[in-house]
Amino acid sequence: MIDALSVRSRPPRRALLPAPDQLIPTSTCHGLDQLVGNTPVLWIPDLHATGRRGFWAKLEGHNPGGIKDRPGLHMIQRARERGDLLPGMPVVESTSGTLGLGLALAGLVHGHPVTLVTDPGMEPSMRHLLAAYGARLDIVDRPHPDGGWQQARRDRVTRLLAEHPGSYCPDQYHNPDNADAYHPLALELAAQLSRIDVLVCSVGTGGHSAGITRMLREFFPHLRLVGVDATGSTIFGQPARTRLMRGLGSSIHPRNVDYPAFDDVHWVAPAEAVWACRQLAATRYVTGGWSVGAVAVVASWLARTLPDDTRIAAVFPDGPYRYADTIYNDDYCRQHDLLGRPPARRPDEIGHPSEREVTRWTRCTNIVQPVATGQVPA
Known part of the structure; x- marks a missing residue:
């Protein structure tokens, strides 16, 4: 005679499960650039x-880092392909913040030091984050009389490029x-x-x-x-x-x-x-x-x-x-x-x-x- 108590205490039979790699679509990234895109x-x-x-x-x-991860990566990749940016050479650009994150990412992906020229209006949290990502910040101290902070930053970029031969500016404003x-x-x-x-x-x-x-x-x-x-x-x-x-x-x-x-x-x-x-x-x-x-x-x-x-x-x-x-x-x-x-x-x-x-x-x-x-x- 079967003991009812022993039947109740048996563990349930386990259903056959799919292999782990079949449970959900894979999203494994081998490179940092693969984190960008396919946003909802x-x-x-x-x-x-x-x-x-x-x-x-x-x-x-x-x-x-936001939408400008896309041009940050793309502009650096294209500059490398054209020979405008040689391996290991500096990237210098003006930014109010978001492109800076994209260029910091591109610098890590492709091995370039990044200098970002900004102004006092950049939020402290953004400055701290960019520094943590390895970017060097250069903060202008006064606006241009006609073009404001934006033109002051661009003028500073021009001076930095002259001081560091071989450096490259993506020029987000005018670069196709x-x-x-x-x-x-x-x-x-x-x-x-x-x-x-x-x-x-x-x-x-x-x-x-x-x-x-x-x-x-x-x-x-x-x-x-x-x-x-x-x-x-x-x-x-x-x-x-x-x-x-x-x-x-x-x-x-x-x-x-x-x-x-x-x-x-x-x-x-x-x-x-x-x-x-x-x-x-x-x-x-x-x-x-x-x-x-x-x-x-x-x-x-x-x-x-x-x-x-x-x-x-x-x-x-x-x-x-x-x-x-x-x-x-x-x-x-x-x-x-x-x-x-x-x-x-x-x-x-x-x-x-x-x-x-x-x-x-x-x-x-x-x-x-x-x-x-x-x-x-x-």
Whole structure:
């Protein structure tokens, strides 16, 4: 007779399990450069919570250092292939932060010392992180009288290149390799979303808006490109002013900005970007820096106003980690009067960038290239 107690105490028969390497798709990386790319897209509902409309956000903050890991690696690789950058020679570049992370990564991958010229506006946390990654920081102490901190950094780069023969500057503002670096991102978006009607991009050097759009229009010829700039930026014909926001906008006119590619441009103010960043954090557990907030303001409005079958893709260039002491710090935001000032339900409209200086969210469909290509400041 079978003892019922002994039957109950027997361990259950183990099911046959697949081999460990068949459990999930493998993501093992043998090189640091393999960490870059294949970032996810996430559905973002309208930030004003007015219905079921929304847009798709490409979360480039899932790269180790953000979106500019892509051009950091690509520009260095191409310079090496052309012989412009010899093995072991220094890389010198101007940056407000994010490209610095990409170049620090490229320096580790390819064995180049990296010097990054920045200004006092770079967050202490970013300076500490770049130093930990092995980059040398050179901080300029006064802005250029016309081109501000940006031109002061570029002038310092020119001096460092003269002092160190054989060193190489990727020149993110004018180097076409910058835009080309974003072709893989465009292919990722096309595969992830199958159809894209509107692309929303922040504009700084002009690299990712140009590179992504050129490739996507091979698949979607009628793609509409909406640029997002910062108030106080001179890229699209507004006067240059001291800017609180970093990562978008410019005090010079980069040659990588593909002016004919844009259908319209929006300028967004710091308080409006802060509101959007905090809304994203509270409702979607995803956010980033000034560019992310500004892009979200515009993409959310487009989702509310365009036909409901319009598929909108917005590029979120980075994550929130470097902004803990600015955008997400109440004391900092109160000091700069950035709290409690959400964007309006719709942007102001101007017919031409020279019509008036804008200080809040404003839209213009008349795209003006302020300076001819051959006359861009050095």
